[in-house]
Amino acid sequence: MTTNSPSKVHVTTTINGQQHELLVPGYMSLLDTLRELIGLTGTKEGCLDGNCGACTVSVDGRIVDSCLVLGAEVNGKVVETVEGMATPEGLHPLQQAFLEEAALQCGICTPGFLVAAKGLLDNEPSPTEGRIRHWLAGNLCRCTGYDKIVRAVQKVSD
Amino acid sequence: MVATFEPKTDYKVVGTRPIRHDGYDKVTGRAIYGGDVKLPGLIWGVMVRSPHAHANIKSIDTSAAEAVEGVFAVITGADMPKAPSKLVDLGEGNINFKWASNKLMADSKVLYKGHPVAAIAATDRYVAEEAARKVVVEYEVLESVTNVVDALKPDAPIILPDMVGDDLGEDVTNTNMAAHVRHEFGDVEGAFASAAHVVEREYNMQMVHQGYIEPQNATAVWDEEDRIKIWTSTQGAFPARTQIAGILQVDVSRVKVTPTEIGGGFGGKIPVYFEPIAAILSKKSQRPVKMIMERTAVFETTGPTPGARMVVKLGADANGKLTAATSDIWFEAGANPGAFIGPAAMCIYAPYEIANTRIDGWDVLVNKPKVAPYRAPGSPQVAYAMESAVNELCEDAGWDPLQFRIDNASKEGTRRGDGVLFSKIGMEEVLQATKESDHWNSPLGDAPAGKARGRGIANGYWFNIGLKSSANLAVNSDGTVQLTEGSTDIGGSRTSMAMHVAEVLGIGAHDVRPTVGDTESIGYTDVTGGSRTTYATGYACWLAANNLVDVLKDRVAVLWDIDKDDVDFNDGKFISKAEAQKSIGFKELAGKLDDLGGPANSTGSVDLESAGDGFGTHIADIEIDLETGKSDIIRYTAIQDVGTAIHPAYVEGQLQGGAVQGIGWALNEEYFMKDDGSMANSSFLDYRMPTALDLPMIETVLVEVPNPLHPYGVRGVGETPICPPIPAVANSIANAIGKRLYSTPMNAGSILKALK
Numbered sequence: 070m071t072t073n074s075p076s077k078v079h080v081t082t083t084i085n086g087q088q089h090e091l092l093v094p095g096y097m098s099l100l101d102t103l104r105e106l107i108g109l110t111g112t113k114e115g116c117l118d119g120n121c122g123a124c125t126v127s128v129d130g131r132i133v134d135s136c137l138v139l140g141a142e143v144n145g146k147v148v149e150t151v152e153g154m155a156t157p158e159g160l161h162p163l164q165q166a167f168l169e170e171a172a173l174q175c176g177i178c179t180p181g182f183l184v185a186a187k188g189l190l191d192n193e194p195s196p197t198e199g200r201i202r203h204w205l206a207g208n209l210c211r212c213t214g215y216d217k218i219v220r221a222v223q224k225v226s227d
Numbered sequence: 228m229v230a231t232f233e234p235k236t237d238y239k240v241v242g243t244r245p246i247r248h249d250g251y252d253k254v255t256g257r258a259i260y261g262g263d264v265k266l267p268g269l270i271w272g273v274m275v276r277s278p279h280a281h282a283n284i285k286s287i288d289t290s291a292a293e294a295v296e297g298v299f300a301v302i303t304g305a306d307m308p309k310a311p312s313k314l315v316d317l318g319e320g321n322i323n324f325k326w327a328s329n330k331l332m333a334d335s336k337v338l339y340k341g342h343p344v345a346a347i348a349a350t351d352r353y354v355a356e357e358a359a360r361k362v363v364v365e366y367e368v369l370e371s372v373t374n375v376v377d378a379l380k381p382d383a384p385i386i387l388p389d390m391v392g393d394d395l396g397e398d399v400t401n402t403n404m405a406a407h408v409r410h411e412f413g414d415v416e417g418a419f420a421s422a423a424h425v426v427e428r429e430y431n432m433q434m435v436h437q438g439y440i441e442p443q444n445a446t447a448v449w450d451e452e453d454r455i456k457i458w459t460s461t462q463g464a465f466p467a468r469t470q471i472a473g474i475l476q477v478d479v480s481r482v483k484v485t486p487t488e489i490g491g492g493f494g495g496k497i498p499v500y501f502e503p504i505a506a507i508l509s510k511k512s513q514r515p516v517k518m519i520m521e522r523t524a525v526f527e528t529t530g531p532t533p534g535a536r537m538v539v540k541l542g543a544d545a546n547g548k549l550t551a552a553t554s555d556i557w558f559e560a561g562a563n564p565g566a567f568i569g570p571a572a573m574c575i576y577a578p579y580e581i582a583n584t585r586i587d588g589w590d591v592l593v594n595k596p597k598v599a600p601y602r603a604p605g606s607p608q609v610a611y612a613m614e615s616a617v618n619e620l621c622e623d624a625g626w627d628p629l630q631f632r633i634d635n636a637s638k639e640g641t642r643r644g645d646g647v648l649f650s651k652i653g654m655e656e657v658l659q660a661t662k663e664s665d666h667w668n669s670p671l672g673d674a675p676a677g678k679a680r681g682r683g684i685a686n687g688y689w690f691n692i693g694l695k696s697s698a699n700l701a702v703n704s705d706g707t708v709q710l711t712e713g714s715t716d717i718g719g720s721r722t723s724m725a726m727h728v729a730e731v732l733g734i735g736a737h738d739v740r741p742t743v744g745d746t747e748s749i750g751y752t753d754v755t756g757g758s759r760t761t762y763a764t765g766y767a768c769w770l771a772a773n774n775l776v777d778v779l780k781d782r783v784a785v786l787w788d789i790d791k792d793d794v795d796f797n798d799g800k801f802i803s804k805a806e807a808q809k810s811i812g813f814k815e816l817a818g819k820l821d822d823l824g825g826p827a828n829s830t831g832s833v834d835l836e837s838a839g840d841g842f843g844t845h846i847a848d849i850e851i852d853l854e855t856g857k858s859d860i861i862r863y864t865a866i867q868d869v870g871t872a873i874h875p876a877y878v879e880g881q882l883q884g885g886a887v888q889g890i891g892w893a894l895n896e897e898y899f900m901k902d903d904g905s906m907a908n909s910s911f912l913d914y915r916m917p918t919a920l921d922l923p924m925i926e927t928v929l930v931e932v933p934n935p936l937h938p939y940g941v942r943g944v945g946e947t948p949i950c951p952p953i954p955a956v957a958n959s960i961a962n963a964i965g966k967r968l969y970s971t972p973m974n975a976g977s978i979l980k981a982l983k
Contacts, residue, residue, distance in 0.1 A: 096353060105351075110263035111256015113490070115440045116522035120911035123440050151256040164254040168246045171876035174718035174884060176253035177260060177441040177490025206920035209911060211438045211491050212718060213880055214887030215919040 078141035084109070085153030093140035099133075100124045102140030103150060111151040111180050115209070122208030125181035126150045132188040134207075151180035154187065162225045163187055172221035174212035181208050186222045195227045229836065234871075234933035234940050240729045241939050244876045245736040247722040249488070261444035261460035261487045266515040269446070270299055272501070272508045273355040275345035275362045276524065277337035280594040280904025281371035281384060284335055284364060289345060291361035297350040298358045299512035304334045304344065306507055308476040315473060317466045317497055318694050319600040319756040324473040326387075326563035330597050331474065331504055337366070338386055338562035339596050340905045341527035348508040348516045371594035371904035375536050375557040378403040378593050386562055386592040405564030406590040410572050410645045413583030418551035422542030424624045429538045430612040431970040433897035434531035434559060437601045438888070438916050441490020442520040443529055447505035455482045455506050460489040462496045462715055463754030464746050474503040485745040486715045493888070494600030495530030497754050526909035531898060532601035533558035533566040537612040539575075547626050549635045552576055552644075553585040556609065561597035566590040567605030569645075570690075574950070575609035576644040578654055578686035578842060579617075579635045586644050594904045600756060602885060603689040603946035607892065607953055611971065614685035614954030618961065628958070629667070629684055632844070633658045653868025653932035653942075654686070654842040660930045661844045666864040671848055680850050680861070681963025687843045687950025691943025692757030693835030696764040697750030698771040700728065702827040706814030708732065708775075710741040713752025714764040718884075718945070719877040720755065726873050727765045730939070731772035732813050733799020750832055758943025761873055762838035762934070769938045771831030779816060782823040786811070838943035839934035843867035845886060845951035849959040856979030858960070860890055860921075865951070866928040870942025875929060882948045883925040889952025891917040897972045 077092040084107060093102050100117075103109040103126070112135055115123035119134040126135045127149040154161040163186050166172070173179045182205065189196055189204045196204065201222050202215070210218060252258040275292075289301045310324035333342045345362050349355035372378040372386070385401055392399040394407045419425060446458040455477065461467040464484040472479040489496060501518040508516040520529070535558050542551035554575055558566030568588030576584055598604075621628045636654045643649065661667055661684065674680040698712040712724050725739035732739075752764065776796045783801045784791040787809065795802045801816060803809035820827055848862040865882040872878040895915050899907045908914050933940025953971060961967040966981040 094353070104263075108265075109256070110259070110265075113260070113441070114262055114519065115442065115490075116911050118522065118910055118912070121440055121522075151254075155255055160251075160254065167254050168250040171244070171247070171719065171880055173250070173253055174877070174880055175439070175441070175489060175491040176249075176258060177439075177488075179253055180256050183254060202919040202922075206918040209438075209440055209916060209918065211440055211493070211888065211916065212884045214883035214885075214917075214925045215922055216883045216925045217876070217880060219919060219924070 080141055080144045082143045082146055082148055084148045085150060095141055097140045099135040099138040099140050099143055103135060109150055109152050113177050113180055122181045122185065123178050125184045125208060127184055127188055132185050151183055154183060161187065166221040166224040170217050170221035170224060172213065172217040178208060178210045182210065182218055190225060198223065229936060231935040232938050238730060240726045240736050241871065241873050242875065244874060245722060247719045248725060248741055249716060249721055258488045260441060260490050261458065262441065262519050264446040264458045264487060264517060266446065266448065269515045269517055270348050270350055270512060271352040271355050272346055272348045272505050272516045272518040273352060273359050274343040274524065275347065275359045277333065277340060277342040277344055279337060279366055279368050280340045281369040282337050282366040283369065284333060284337065284344060285367055286365045287345060288363040291363065292347055292358040295354065295358040295361060297354040298347060299514060300348040300508050302346050302507055302511060304332050307332050310474050310476060313473065315469060318692060318754040319494060319497055320565060320567065320604065322470060322498065327470060328474045330563055331500060339528065339594050341524055346504050346508055348512045373593050373595055373900045373904050375559055375591040375593065378591050386594060390564065403592040404589055405560055405592060406568065407587065408568055408572065409587050411585040412642060412646065415551055415553055415583045415585045418583035419542045422550055423545035424620055425540065425542045426616055426619045426623055427538065427540035428616050428619060429969060430615060432535045432608055432611060433971060434534040434595060435892050435896045435898065436526055436914065437493035437495035437530050439491030439493060439495060442522060442525045443496065443500045444519045445501035445505045446515060446517040447502065447509045448515045449506050449510035453481065457482065457502050457506065458485045458487055459502055460496060461486050462489065462492045462756050464715065465713065465751050466497060466754050467499050467502060468746050470499045471502050471506065475506060483745060483747050486743060489715055489717050492717055493602045494604060494756055497756055498599050500529055522911065523909045526914065527906055528596045530599040530601065531596055532604060533560065533598050533608065535608040537609065539612045539616045541616050541620050543620055543624065547624065547631055547634055549579055549581045551583045552581050554612065556586065556588045557591055558605065559593045559595060559598065560590050561595045562592060563597040564590055564592065566598055571605035571609045573643060573645045573690055574606040574688050575613050577688035578637055580637050580641045584644050595898065602888060602949040606687065606689055606950045607889060610685065610687050610950040611953040611957065615957050615967065618958045619967065629662060632686060649840060651935060652840045652842060653930055656930050656932050657842050657844050657866050657868050660928050661846065661866045664864060664866060664928055666846045666862060666926060674850055677854055678850050678852050679963040680848065681959040681961065683847050683955045683958025683962055685845060685951040685954035685958055687947050689758060689841045689943065689946040689950060691762065691838035691841050692759045693763050693837050694753040694759055695834045696752045696767040697832045698764065698767040698830065699749060700771045700775050700829045702817050702820060704818055704820065706817040707738045707740060710739050710768065711744045711749050712741065712764050712768060713744055713749040714760045715755045716743055717755055718880065719874065720760045723761045723873045724764055724768045727768040728772045731769060731776065734813055758841060758945045759838050762937055762941045762943055763833055763835050765873065765941055766835060766937055767831040767833045770833065771829050774831060775827065775829035778827050778829055782820060782827065783811060783816065785823050786819065839870055839936060841868065841943050841947035843947045843951055845955040847955040847959040849956065849963055851960065851963050851978060853982060856975035856982065858894060858978060860923060862923055864926040864928065865948050866930060867947055868930045868932045868942065869944045870934040870937065871931055871940035872929050873939065873941060878929060878944055879927045881945045882927045885945065885948025886925050886952050887917050887922060889949045890956060893953040893956035893971060893973055895972050895974055
């Protein structure tokens with residue numbers, strides 16, 4: 070990365086279960102830290118101002134827009150991205166439901182929706198349709214009109 | 228002679244809902260979109276943009292930017308090749324290389340806020356942005372115009388002094404009017420004179436944006452052989468290549484475009500923005516250069532669809548028969564010519580049979596970004612005007628708005644507003660399905676205290692284009708088939724292509740592995756746009772599969788030592804015509820090809836007229852808070868003639884997505900322009916597209932009137948569904964509060980104003 074950055078921050082963080090030691094430029098967002106330093110490009114850039122949710126990741130179990138968090142801020146924290154959802158046993162049930170329900174068209178918003186929806190169901194396994202819609206209001210999708218996304222999340226709800 | 232096909236019903240693959248082939252990569256984050264491209268030694272490019280909407284560039288000083296450590300290249304308008312004035316058809320809209328080049332990088336004058344004036348390539352985006360702030364540009368600010376009325380005033384500032392406008396065939400200079408077209412049929416004046424009911428209304432719309440979530444991007448390598456390699460999120464690798472080569476003034480064969488996965492387009496990713504700039508930066512820096520657009524610039528400098536001023540007049544006889552219609556339509560083109568007045572004229576009267584019609588359309592320059600296609604470009608605007616006026620005519624005369632639409636529906640033989648005669652179309656079937664729908668037959672329900680409810684319906688139309696597509700097939704020894712095709716996949720189309728092949732060969736959808744090729748691995752294919760992809764590229768896939776059957780018949784003839792003419796193919800099996808019990812399945816044959824002549828490949832290519840006319844009708848139920856003006860869509864149904872739905876889930880998805888874009892356009896979205904010609908709401912926060920919280924489920928009714936021009940009856944689907952929502956919502960608001968809104972967006976503020 071840049072040769073003339075004023076300072077880099079030593080960051081130790083767990084990303085998708087794997088520990089990383091990084092030197093992160095102080096100004097670098099968590100989004101760019103994931104995409105440019107680690108190579109986890111599944112987390113997408115849509116607006117860089119926290120309004121589209123395409124860059125949604127989980128930090129210590131809390132859903133954040135990674136474009137609004139500095140890479141330096143995740144020192145000692147646990148980060149989960151879309152790349153961490155599937156296991157050797159197979160896709161996460163939400164990933165499977167998104168495929169079966171045709172809940173993606175272009176797919177650029179899908180990683181953010183999946184991480185956000187997992188954040189909901191991990192804490193509230195039986196949300197109402199209204200609760201799902203409210204929870205996902207921070208994630209924009211321009212292709213689907215949300216119908217099939219909401220149905221996919223409902224399919225995985227208890 | 229155009230081939231026609233009898234409708235079929237006994238499909239094995241068509242009409243099923245297999246999981247999309249690219250889905251696994253897209254739900255796991257592995258899919259590579261334009262912004263995810265990595266190359267060894269990659270550096271970043273950023274633009275320096277004008278803060279003014281209209282200004283002369285007096286000087287540009289890039290020395291301080293060049294001195295920033297980590298900067299590899301700085302370019303300005305002086306580095307742009309001088310592209311000649313040449314108009315090229317991109318399938319959905321034209322571009323002129325001269326204006327297109329000027330749009331990407333200003334020459335001596337900036338024409339809209341955000342107009343690029345320089346570009347910088349540096350080690351990373353942070354360094355490049357730091358350097359961009361050090362470019363010093365001296366401007367002479369000029370008066371700007373941002374609406375069609377001001378732009379056509381005699382003393383208006385002239386945006387492109389060297390543009391020659393076309394006023395009904397006459398050249399005009401020193402004007403912001405790029406074009407004026409007219410279509411007139413019958414005796415319009417006479418028909419109005421004898422009409423029993425006449426309405427005339429003016430409707431206005433602000434520009435809106437496609438709103439794709441993935442910003443524009445490009446990665447370029449200008450190599451030592453003077454070959455230009457581009458990776459980009461584009462709706463068409465070949466039309467992108469045409470534009471890049473034209474703007475850079477090189478032969479198309481010098482440019483290779485690799486289409487990455489694309490994060491939405493809706494027409495906005497047909498024009499190129501960063502590709503030629505990244506290429507020039509790469510040439511100058513001798514490094515691969517990647518650019519990703521900031522969201523503000525996406526709003527300020529790409530894609531809006533035209534804002535419009537429209538005056539529509541309708542006349543009907545005492546029996547409720549539409550007899551006359553006129554419309555005067557002024558569309559904002561942005562800073563270069565090319566508003567979609569042609570499509571507007573084709574679409575405005577299309578759902579109706581009207582004997583006497585006139586349309587006048589004007590393409591008008593304003594100091595805003597050059598418009599780009601947005602899902603049925605030009606049609607949602609005129610649908611808002613036409614379908615609102617139709618309801619006003621019905622209200623005036625006391626007619627039922629659905630019955631009126633049924634009584635006046637266009638059908639085979641009806642003349643469209645631009646003179647074209649319809650072949651077999653499904654408007655009547657769609658309206659009948661609307662009448663029979665659960666939604667139309669369900670009560671609106673009582674509004675809670677302090678609220679009012681209303682229901683609105685409206686029609687919409689898009690003509691759907693055909694154009695050129697290519698597909699290649701190769702048989703694998705395990706009985707599967709590789710498919711390479713040229714249509715970038717924005718919404719699951721790869722799977723529909725594979726289903727075309729699988730249906731012919733009698734194998735499963737997942738026995739076909741589809742890949743979208745680059746410009747050096749597949750034949751020319753036009754844009755994913757104009758609702759053409761499933762129709763035209765699907766047709767090419769069908770042809771390729773039939774050609775593959777022909778190739779394989781040769782092999783079977785060798786295997787059985789009989790004449791090829793004695794080999795039949797049916798239901799996935801090759802059969803000897805002489806001995807009916809002698810047969811071999813596709814998969815079994817695939818395993819024997821090594822001894823029967825080796826690899827079996829085939830190709831299919833098409834150049835088609837039209838993907839069949841697409842008609843839809845939507846029903847919107849709205850609930851309005853009478854104190855705040857806030858509205859909620861409480862039920863919504865999209866009914867559309869989709870020809871044959873190859874993959875119904877993705878067809879429903881097109882209807883739902885189009886409907887919601889239209890709802891956003893109706894209720895909230897607009898380019899809110901300030902007096903200085905800048906956009907006040909150029910972020911997703913302020914532009915405010917619909918979220919999941921704003922909407923109900925979107926019900927769909929797929930009416931299937933097979934298109935005789937496609938082997939499986941496919942008709943273009945994707946664009947029609949954005950046409951009915953704006954007037955359907957407008958009509959629902961009028962039904963709820965008894966007041967009609969004559970401009971978009973119909974937000975809480977304007978509803979409240981209407982209530983007072």
